[in-house]
Amino acid sequence: MAEAHAAAPHAADPRLQHHFADLAAQKEASTLGMWAFLVTEVLFFGGMFAAYVVYRALFTRAFEGASNLLDIRLGAFNTAVLILSSLTMAIAVRAASQGRKNLIILFLVLTIVLGSTFLGVKVEEYRQKFEHHEVPGPHFVVPEGLPRQAEIFFSLYFCMTGLHALHMIIGVGLLTWLIVKARKGAFTGSYNSPVEMVGLYWHFVDIIWIFLFPLLYLLGRHAP
Amino acid sequence: MSSAVVGALPVEPRQHYLNVRYGVGSWLLTVDHKRIAILYLIGVTFFFAIGGVFAALIRMELLTPPGDLFLSETYNRLFTTHGVMMVFFFMIPAIPSVLGNFLIPMMIGAKDLAFPRINLLSWYLYMIGGLIALWALIHGGVDTGWTFYTPYSTVYSNGWVVVTAVGIFLAGFSSILTGLNFLVTIHTMRAPGMTWRRLPLFVWAHYATSIIQLLGTPVIAITLLLVGAERLFHLGIFDPRQGGDPVLFQHLFWFYSHPAVYIMILPAMGVISELVTGMSRKPVFGYKFIAGSSLAIAVLSFLVWGHHMFVSGQSVYAGLVFSILSFLVAIPSAIKVFNWTATLYKGSVSYQTPMLYALGFIGLFTIGGLTGLFLASLGLDIHVHDTYFIIAHFHYIMVGGTIMGYLGGLHYWWPKISGKLYPEAWARVSAWVIFLGFNLTFFPQFILGYLGMPRRYHAYPAEFQVLNVMSTAGASILGIGYMIPLVYFFWSMRYGKTAPANPWGATGLEWQTPSPPPTENFPVTPVVTREPYDYLTKEEPAVG
Amino acid sequence: MSAKGHAHPTLKVYFAVFAALMIFTALTVWAAFEHLGIWNTPVALAIAVTKATLVVLFFMHLRYSPRLTAVVLSSSLVWLVILFVITLSDYLSRPWLPIYNR
Numbered sequence: 035m036a037e038a039h040a041a042a043p044h045a046a047d048p049r050l051q052h053h054f055a056d057l058a059a060q061k062e063a064s065t066l067g068m069w070a071f072l073v074t075e076v077l078f079f080g081g082m083f084a085a086y087v088v089y090r091a092l093f094t095r096a097f098e099g100a101s102n103l104l105d106i107r108l109g110a111f112n113t114a115v116l117i118l119s120s121l122t123m124a125i126a127v128r129a130a131s132q133g134r135k136n137l138i139i140l141f142l143v144l145t146i147v148l149g150s151t152f153l154g155v156k157v158e159e160y161r162q163k164f165e166h167h168e169v170p171g172p173h174f175v176v177p178e179g180l181p182r183q184a185e186i187f188f189s190l191y192f193c194m195t196g197l198h199a200l201h202m203i204i205g206v207g208l209l210t211w212l213i214v215k216a217r218k219g220a221f222t223g224s225y226n227s228p229v230e231m232v233g234l235y236w237h238f239v240d241i242i243w244i245f246l247f248p249l250l251y252l253l254g255r256h257a258p
Numbered sequence: 259m260s261s262a263v264v265g266a267l268p269v270e271p272r273q274h275y276l277n278v279r280y281g282v283g284s285w286l287l288t289v290d291h292k293r294i295a296i297l298y299l300i301g302v303t304f305f306f307a308i309g310g311v312f313a314a315l316i317r318m319e320l321l322t323p324p325g326d327l328f329l330s331e332t333y334n335r336l337f338t339t340h341g342v343m344m345v346f347f348f349m350i351p352a353i354p355s356v357l358g359n360f361l362i363p364m365m366i367g368a369k370d371l372a373f374p375r376i377n378l379l380s381w382y383l384y385m386i387g388g389l390i391a392l393w394a395l396i397h398g399g400v401d402t403g404w405t406f407y408t409p410y411s412t413v414y415s416n417g418w419v420v421v422t423a424v425g426i427f428l429a430g431f432s433s434i435l436t437g438l439n440f441l442v443t444i445h446t447m448r449a450p451g452m453t454w455r456r457l458p459l460f461v462w463a464h465y466a467t468s469i470i471q472l473l474g475t476p477v478i479a480i481t482l483l484l485v486g487a488e489r490l491f492h493l494g495i496f497d498p499r500q501g502g503d504p505v506l507f508q509h510l511f512w513f514y515s516h517p518a519v520y521i522m523i524l525p526a527m528g529v530i531s532e533l534v535t536g537m538s539r540k541p542v543f544g545y546k547f548i549a550g551s552s553l554a555i556a557v558l559s560f561l562v563w564g565h566h567m568f569v570s571g572q573s574v575y576a577g578l579v580f581s582i583l584s585f586l587v588a589i590p591s592a593i594k595v596f597n598w599t600a601t602l603y604k605g606s607v608s609y610q611t612p613m614l615y616a617l618g619f620i621g622l623f624t625i626g627g628l629t630g631l632f633l634a635s636l637g638l639d640i641h642v643h644d645t646y647f648i649i650a651h652f653h654y655i656m657v658g659g660t661i662m663g664y665l666g667g668l669h670y671w672w673p674k675i676s677g678k679l680y681p682e683a684w685a686r687v688s689a690w691v692i693f694l695g696f697n698l699t700f701f702p703q704f705i706l707g708y709l710g711m712p713r714r715y716h717a718y719p720a721e722f723q724v725l726n727v728m729s730t731a732g733a734s735i736l737g738i739g740y741m742i743p744l745v746y747f748f749w750s751m752r753y754g755k756t757a758p759a760n761p762w763g764a765t766g767l768e769w770q771t772p773s774p775p776p777t778e779n780f781p782v783t784p785v786v787t788r789e790p791y792d793y794l795t796k797e798e799p800a801v802g
Numbered sequence: 803m804s805a806k807g808h809a810h811p812t813l814k815v816y817f818a819v820f821a822a823l824m825i826f827t828a829l830t831v832w833a834a835f836e837h838l839g840i841w842n843t844p845v846a847l848a849i850a851v852t853k854a855t856l857v858v859l860f861f862m863h864l865r866y867s868p869r870l871t872a873v874v875l876s877s878s879l880v881w882l883v884i885l886f887v888i889t890l891s892d893y894l895s896r897p898w899l900p901i902y903n904r
Contacts, residue, residue, distance in 0.1 A: 053374065053447075055783075059447075063447070067373060070472055074438070074472050074473075074475070075476070077472075077473055079480070081481055085484070085510070089502075092503075170494055185494050186500060186501050186502060192493070193483075193493065193495070
């Protein structure tokens, strides 16, 4: 075997992990890894989307009617909030690639604020559902004029938005961790992968909502 | 052909991955893929033993026609535990997490996997998931069958469904992370000169397996979550009383669980590819076809899940399509069997233990695979669905196939892993005991199933007793067969002959390192210039 | 050693994408109330797919990433389609049998 390059350990960047040849290889691997993880998330949510597709095809009237009971203003507001949070996240990632610490922190904070706003609105929406007996289970009351399969719509509503909200909470946690690291000056022009990785995750959670919003809130508006 | 190094001068103990650091902490906090592989070895052996105990209990009950050893509900918990332990905590992780973890970085010339800490996390998720499932077991277990069909599992079962589901969920997450690690590693960390066309077939097999792990496992994860939500919060997704469809559960469940069986067999096929070429000292026949067939299996495996649902109320037209596709998915596997056979032809075959397991695999997997075609035929499946025919079919593949591959690989690479040689005579004896015990256990079950004995019943008509007694006798022999390697592998760690770097004279980067390897695998990153399995070039790979 | 993986979109591009996303959101809400018959759903999905594509290409930098990334992402979508189509084919073809008198 011919000699290949062997990086002198003591000259290596402290953030370079020992089994990678250089930081570029490390970044390539972590980026591919995050995308592969997002693939699993697509299939994870996808199982519920499959259930949605089947039941909507079978019980269209129940689904349309139940969907109209959701608050479209809150849903649309939340969609706008999440899209804005994707913008602030993208700007944070860009700031990280330039090593601009204060900008990174500012936009990460903005993203957290927007994400928390989203979650707050969701809490309010869930509270309203409890009030109106629209939570599936022993206390569910079939809404006036709708077939009983409306309960399945609400089951899917809670499962899908609940799982989405859980992902957002995890996202807020990751953003907080990033802020802690950013304050220590961890992110520079040559090392900013963690911000970019969390960014990918955050945008993905936004994309899930981009599909949830029309599928849950809008499907019956044309047929009141 | 091969021999240990003789007449060596006394040497200072060399530092390698096993002795570089001592202490429980150095193992539980390791990020070395080789140590993590050993941790997995301990874990899978433990859960295999539990699954085996429950198999023994099942076979004891089935010695006599009446259900006289256990109540029917207890018996339901026995076969559920056997299935859950074996499928999720042995079959799926065994070869990838033990052999794959140990060998993949070495085979591609890397120092470790892409994400060593995630590798350790995988192990912890697996162990915690297994211990949670064990907790559920100790407190009474589950009686739904490992398939958890609704609405029994979500509404009526009295067992620890949610707890067990959590354990399986964690094991699934572990599997996803392993697949992710392998995929990224193979894409980004190959040594210079290690092109895709030079990859060992073992690596190709695990690459294909990783694709299945990433794309399939999340669906069962969400399905388990939905089962939990339905059971705990009375959501109505699969409950007919609320308008739900139990068959939808089956669709979502089998969307993963069929490809899962390919997660179980593809790594074993990767092992067999290595054993067949290494122990016949001949380049593998049809390298591209074997590599390509692994990818084809990964893709096609996702298109056939409905063949588990022919009698469920699924549309006959969908069943037709699933049936045709199930015939197609057999083709890539058949290609492999042909190619391995062609590799052996005119090879310099050495009948040491790894080759015995490889030959056993080829024969038994072929039987299992062909009986799979019986099941793919809609009409015949109606007759044998939920009978012992099915059980025999999948055990021929899982035990006759995967476990033979696992044991063959364990023996083949044991010198590399432990630095010791296992005792060849005892190994051959146990290989034969396992082979004979296995066939005695499961061949009668084909007949039983065809004659109509249903699965998951603890009592049966008297005319089936002879075949059941044969099966139980075989199971006892099989159990003994499994225990022998357990003993001599331990024995070899203390008393075995020291292994040279390349006891088989095989090609492959893993053999170019000492046995056992140093922590960083290669002091200098190798540069690959040779084609894989080039046994016929003038330059012989060095023995010892 | 610099680890610059790829080019970055400019701030202008980010703001343009943001504006487009907001406009499409308003559009999908408006279209939901219009009586488009069987086209309501395809229109809603098309808008959602467009929005998602914008996020993926620009916010997630797919446009500036190696081709492998696009292949990896596409595979998840293909597999999702497999799950939906084949599962639906069961439900949609059940009424074809004469025994179903729905």
